[in-house]
Each structure stands twice: as structure tokens, then as C-alpha cells.
Amino acid sequence: MSASSVTPVMLPSRSALLKRLGGALLAALAILLLFVMPAEYQIDPTGFGKLTGLVKMSQTVTAPQAAAPTPVMNTTAAHTYTVPFRTDEIDIPIGKDGELEYKVRMQPGGTLVYSWKCPEPLYIDFHGESDKDPGNAVSYTVTQEAKEGHGSLIAPFAGIHGWFYQNQTDHVTVIHLKMSGFYQLIPANPK
Amino acid sequence: MRLIRLIPIALLCVAVPLLAHNVAARDAAFLKQSQGTQIFPFLYLGAKHMVTGYDHLLFLFGVIFFLYRLKDVAVYVTCFAAGHSLTLLAGVISGVHVNPYLVDALIGLSVVYKAFDNLNGFRTLAGFEPNPKLMVLGFGLVHGFGLATKLQDLHLSTKGLVGNLISFNVGVECGQLIALSIILLAMTWWRGTSDFVKHAVAANVVVMTLGFLLMGYQLTGYYTGRAA
Numbered sequence: 001m002s003a004s005s006v007t008p009v010m011l012p013s014r015s016a017l018l019k020r021l022g023g024a025l026l027a028a029l030a031i032l033l034l035f036v037m038p039a040e041y042q043i044d045p046t047g048f049g050k051l052t053g054l055v056k057m058s059q060t061v062t063a064p065q066a067a068a069p070t071p072v073m074n075t076t077a078a079h080t081y082t083v084p085f086r087t088d089e090i091d092i093p094i095g096k097d098g099e100l101e102y103k104v105r106m107q108p109g110g111t112l113v114y115s116w117k118c119p120e121p122l123y124i125d126f127h128g129e130s131d132k133d134p135g136n137a138v139s140y141t142v143t144q145e146a147k148e149g150h151g152s153l154i155a156p157f158a159g160i161h162g163w164f165y166q167n168q169t170d171h172v173t174v175i176h177l178k179m180s181g182f183y184q185l186i187p188a189n190p191k
Numbered sequence: 192m193r194l195i196r197l198i199p200i201a202l203l204c205v206a207v208p209l210l211a212h213n214v215a216a217r218d219a220a221f222l223k224q225s226q227g228t229q230i231f232p233f234l235y236l237g238a239k240h241m242v243t244g245y246d247h248l249l250f251l252f253g254v255i256f257f258l259y260r261l262k263d264v265a266v267y268v269t270c271f272a273a274g275h276s277l278t279l280l281a282g283v284i285s286g287v288h289v290n291p292y293l294v295d296a297l298i299g300l301s302v303v304y305k306a307f308d309n310l311n312g313f314r315t316l317a318g319f320e321p322n323p324k325l326m327v328l329g330f331g332l333v334h335g336f337g338l339a340t341k342l343q344d345l346h347l348s349t350k351g352l353v354g355n356l357i358s359f360n361v362g363v364e365c366g367q368l369i370a371l372s373i374i375l376l377a378m379t380w381w382r383g384t385s386d387f388v389k390h391a392v393a394a395n396v397v398v399m400t401l402g403f404l405l406m407g408y409q410l411t412g413y414y415t416g417r418a419a
Contacts, residue, residue: 017315020396028403
């Protein structure tokens with residue numbers, strides 16, 4: 001009836017089977033604890049991740065993703081710039097069920113502080129695109145639904161950084177965005 | 192051309208199971224901007240998702256491991272396709288949102304199940320074997336929810352959703368056929384070697400290990416609430 005009629009594997013003894021099952025479980029657990037958890041989640045139950053530098057992998061990858069107000073990147077705490085910071089206030093209209101991107105250009109280590117508000121709930125993907133890999137968006141934070149957002153960014157790479165907004169309602173509305181920091185405005189790309 | 196380059200990668204994915212498996216970021220950016228029905232982009236994305244989706248491939252690999260006749264392969268693959276198409280379409284259209292970590296953990300479990308079954312585990316331990324066709328259909332439903340969550344994460348525009356969804360689904364089946372033909376070619380060659388049976392046991396233990404690993408990986412994500 002089933003594939004078993006052609007299964008060439010002999011019926012294993014109970015103990016042989018349990019050995020295979022246990023071996024698979026143990027091997028998976030070891031790989032999970034030693035490699036996957038440190039590299040993917042920064043969880044290092046054995047210390048092996050720290051020893052081998054695997055933990056750092058997830059730090060560099062997920063540091064900008066963390067919603068915490070303090071930067072996690074292990075660079076110097078102080079950043080100095082040769083130019084004064086700029087401040088911009090922008091009103092961005094967004095159509096019903098509309099979607100748009102608003103981005104600024106930043107150099108690695110450039111700092112941006114922002115606050116935005118909108119009367120209607122939006123879906124937000126705060127992300128960046130490296131100049132070296134344009135079109136490949138790296139998400140910093142994704143918010144399913146919010147009417148305001150406040151935060152900062154230390155740009156992890158040279159490129160454009162900013163927000164993908166999606167209007168969750170069928171009302172035309174306006175996003176009010178305030179930014180300060182070390183960045184460049186870029187002309188809106190006509191679509 | 193890119194598809195041809197993806198083929199060795201697909202094979203590699205079986206050995207390197209923890210590559211990112213979400214719809215690639217660049218494709219995600221495209222999908223977010225897309226409006227209306229876009230048949231070929233979604234067709235391509237569906238195929239790409241399947242060909243590069245190591246969890247789906249591992250399960251497929253386990254399912255056809257001991258299927259020697261093409262007719263059996265067709266029956267099982269149809270069960271799998273029916274299962275995942277149903278939940279992919281129903282999931283996205285109805286907007287049911289299943290936790291992606293739990294779905295992906297269950298997909299890991301499906302890999303464990305199939306490898307365990309290939310080792311004759313059920314008959315040895317429990318004295319009976321769950322109907323494999325029904326199990327493949329059932330786990331097919333789970334894989335479909337997995338596909339659905341990946342699409343839902345992208346917040347697709349509602350304009351042209353059904354057309355895009357069907358294109359994606361057809362693409363998934365195309366990708367599955369591509370992956371399947373490569374796996375079958377390799378399996379046919381492998382079965383012809385003298386030590387196949389001995390290697391078959393080891394291979395299924397490895398597949399089971401990878402299934403457990405996928406489960407652990409996803410469950411860790413679920414409990415910590417952190418994106419991998």
C-alpha cells in the first residue's frame with residue numbers, strides 16, 4: 001500500500017532505532033546550542049559563541065534592528081563631524097491605501113534622530129539600502145501599525161536610509177516628519 | 192539564467208540549512224512597490240522560493256527517498272501540492288495569520304517525520320505506520336501556511352491579489368518540478384551504487400537531524416520573539 005513495500009531498509013531493532021533517533025536529536029541540539037543560537041539570536045548558553053566570534057555575527061546583523069534607544073554597535077560612543085547637523089520638517093501626503101518611501105542619504109556612522117506622526121495608522125518598515133547593493137533593503141525595524149514613531153539611527157553603511165510607509169486606511173492623510181542629524185536630503189524619485 | 196545558477200545553490204541548501212529563507216530582501220522591496228496583477232514576477236518568485244527553500248526541499252527529498260516508480264512520485268507530489276496550494280490560497284485570501292515561527296517549526300517536524308518513517312521508525316516503535324499519503328497531504332497543508340506567511344509578511348497590495356497569488360502558486364509548482372527532477376536524477380544515480388542501503392540509513396538520520404535543527408531554530412525564535 002505504501003512506500004514501505006519497497007523500503008529496502010530492514011526493520012531496525014528497537015535499540016538501533018532509538019540510537020538513531022537519539023543521535024539525531026543530540027546532534028541537532030549540539031548544533032543549535034553551539035552554532036545557531038549564538039549566530040542567529042545572540043544567545044550563547046555554552047560560551048562557544050563568544051570564543052569563536054559567532055555571537056558578533058548577529059550583533060552586526062541585528063544591531064540596527066534592536067528597538068532599544070542605546071546603540072548596540074561596539075564602536076566608540078562619541079561621533080564627531082566636520083559640519084553642523086541639519087534639521088528638517090516635512091509633510092508627506094499619502095493616498096488612501098497608498099504606499100511610499102521617504103529616505104535620506106547617510107554615511108556610515110552618520111546619526112539621525114527623528115519623530116513622525118500621522119493621524120491615521122500606518123505600516124512602517126524603517127530600512128536602508130547600501131550603495132554597494134542598491135535595491136537590497138535591510139530592515140531596521142518593522143511596525144505593523146502605528147500613528148507615530150520616534151527614534152534614532154547610526155547608519156551602518158553608506159547609502160539611503162528611511163521609511164516605507166503604507167496607509168492602512170482608505171483616507172488620504174499626511175505624515176509629519178521631523179529629522180535632525182547628519183544626512184543629506186535626496187530629491188524625490190518620480191514614479 | 193539566474194534560475195540555472197540557482198540549481199547548484201538549491202542542492203547546497205540541503206547541506207547548508209540555515210541560509211536566510213524569507214523571500215529575499217530585494218524581491219520584498221519589489222513586491223512592496225508592485226501594484227496590480229504581475230503574472231511573471233510572481234511566477235518567478237514562487238519558483239525561486241521553492242528552489243531555494245531548503246525546508247520544502249528536505250521534506251520533498253525525504254518523501255521521494257524510497258519511491259522508485261515515477262507513478263508513486265507523481266501521487267505523493269500531487270498530495271503535497273494539493274495540501275500546500277489549499278492553505279497558501281486560503282491563508283492569503285482569508286487573511287488568517289499563523290505565527291511564522293510555529294509554522295516553520297512544524298515544517299521542521301514534517302522533515303523529522305518523513306526521515307523517521309523512512310527509517311521504519313513507526314513500525315518498529317509503535318507497530319503501525321501512519322498512512323504516508325495522508326501524512327504528506329497533512330504536512331502539505333502546513334507547508335502551504337508557511338508559504339502564506341511569507342507572502343503575508345510583504346503586505347501585498349490588495350489590487351490584483353488573487354491573480355498574483357495564483358501566479359505565485361503556479362510558480363511554486365514549477366519550482367517544485369525543477370527541484371524534483373534534480374533530486375530524482377541524483378537519487379537514481381545514488382540508488383545504483385552498491386552501498387545505497389547502508390548510506391540510506393545514514394542519510395535519513397542526517398535529514399532527521401536537520402529537521403530537529405530547523406525545529407530548534409524556529410522555536411528559539413518563537414520563544415525569544417527575535418527576528419533571525
